[in-house]
Amino acid sequence: MDQIIHCNACIMDTSDQFRISFVYGSNEERSRRALWESLCSNQQGSPWIVQGNFNVCQRVDESIGGCSRITVAMEDFAECLQASELDDLQFSGFLHTWCNKRSNGCISTKLDRVLVNNGWLVKFEHSEASFLPSSISDHCPSVVKLGLLGNKKNCPFKFFILLTDREDFIPFVESVWQKQVHGTMQFKLYSKLRNLKKALKTLNNDNVGDVATKSIEVKATLDSCQLLLDIQPLYTNLRMREKELINEYTLSLQAEEDLLRKKSRIQWLKAGDRNSSYFFKAINGRRSRSKxxxxxxxxxxxxxxxxxxxxxxxxxxxxxxxxxxxxxxxxxxxxxxxxxxxxxxxxxxxxxxxxxxxx
Known part of the structure; x- marks a missing residue:
């Protein structure tokens, strides 16, 4: 395959390993299909980064001048990215990475990309790409920073919107807000917001923070119950207990999926299909793009x-x-x-x- 080179890399200081692929896509649409097949066949769960010139843009809004409609080549590229589970690493610098640099009939488009899979986002969550000025070339060079030296920071305050669906949410907020605070109006506002923040953190941890842990615990209890039923299948009380645990486990799975759906902001996916791994990938992608x-x-x-x-x-x-x-x-x-x-x-x-x- 003359359009891509696959390499295995290791960071000497940390011994972290990842796969890196360098791409130079063909100018011919038909020849690039072999590149898409190579990317799809190399799809994997370990950290993987793919960068280079793909010689096709993904969307119409990535190009100025030239073609202004979605082409078959763009559709093939989009299908390849979906099948290989690759997405753009958050980047800064130039959006249009290639330009023909003509005074008349100028075309600027994004042909160069840095793509990563979910395994990369989990391992190198602080990484980013930079597209630098093209200088005398017609392509912008790309540089990837792994972000390994970043200090771990305290998590920002967050509470999940699903808490607002509770019937007691508004009364809960009102009870915290109505607590007496003495001082200037500005100090009162600051103190009330601080008190509400602490209360919402507690509410969040009690009802949302341990959703996954609760599911694991209920599943373990259900497994133990069913093991006993395998020995004593006619034990009525144990059978009733199994039914209760099945209902509890089903509810915990629904709560976990609902939480992941709201975290990822994926609203179109059909509910009830246990799309946890997909949601986690969407969440990691959002976190990377938001930093x-x-x-x-x-x-x-x-x-x-x-x-x-x-x-x-x-x-x-x-x-x-x-x-x-x-x-x-x-x-x-x-x-x-x-x-x-x-x-x-x-x-x-x-x-x-x-x-x-x-x-």
């Missing part, structure tokens, strides 16, 4: 890594929302803002006593 790996400052400087990104974000919003000098505005400032003002005589008349005639 901010780098930002560009006001002066064009690039900030990469958790700490530099955090500090630059704080500086940016402090400059917008903050104020280094406290400015106190007096009556003179208000006079410049308000056009319609009353005269001194009118002001004096408003301060006098009301007469009987006016009453």
């Amino acid at each position: 901010i790996h780098s930002i560009t400052g006001d002066d064009g400087s690039l900030f990469e890594g958790d700490i530099p990104v955090k500090n630059e974000a704080i500086r940016h919003f402090h400059n917008i929302l903050g104020c280094s000098i406290l400015v106190r505005h007096g009556i003179g400032t208000l006079s410049n803002i308000i056009d319609n003002v009353i005269s001194n005589d009118q002001a004096d008349s408003m301060d006098r006593d009301v007469t009987n005639d006016e009453i």
Whole structure:
């Protein structure tokens, strides 16, 4: 196969292994089908990354100029990605990675990609790709950072929307919010939000956080019950207990699937098919695409890594929302803002006593 090279790689410091494939797709649509077959036949669960020039874009919105409709070649490529369970790694830099650089009839499109499977996202969850300027080439080079040196951060506060379906959710929030707090209005708001955050964390952990663990525990109890029934099949109480455990286990599986569905935001998939592995893949993909790996400052400087990104974000919003000098505005400032003002005589008349005639 002259369009792809498969390699096995190992990170010396951590001994982590992964598979990497380098692609240079043919210019001919028919020849590229052999490449798609090679990718599908090499589909695997271990970490796998595929990068290079595929010589076809995936969607119409990835191209400027040239063809403006979905072609058979694009459909073949999309089917290949679905069958091989590959998806774009989160990337920064240039969207259109190839350009013919013509003054007239200019075409820019995304021919180069960095694709990964779910095994890669699990192993290298902080990895990202960067597409750099093309310089004298017509293609943008791609660089992949594994993100192995990132410090583990505390998880942000989250609670799942399925909790709002509970009948006691609103009364629960109201009871926490109505607790007495003393201080300024700003401090009261801060304290109420902090108290609500703690309460929702507890509610989340009690009802959602251990959904998978509860399913495993119920399944183990059900297995034990059925082992006893195999020895004593006529034991009525044990048979009734089995029925209760089956119902409990079914409900726990439904809760687990519902949780995964809401996490992944996949709404179109048919419910009840135990799509757990698919949901986990969708969740990992969302997490990878949602992470901010780098930002560009006001002066064009690039900030990469958790700490530099955090500090630059704080500086940016402090400059917008903050104020280094406290400015106190007096009556003179208000006079410049308000056009319609009353005269001194009118002001004096408003301060006098009301007469009987006016009453």
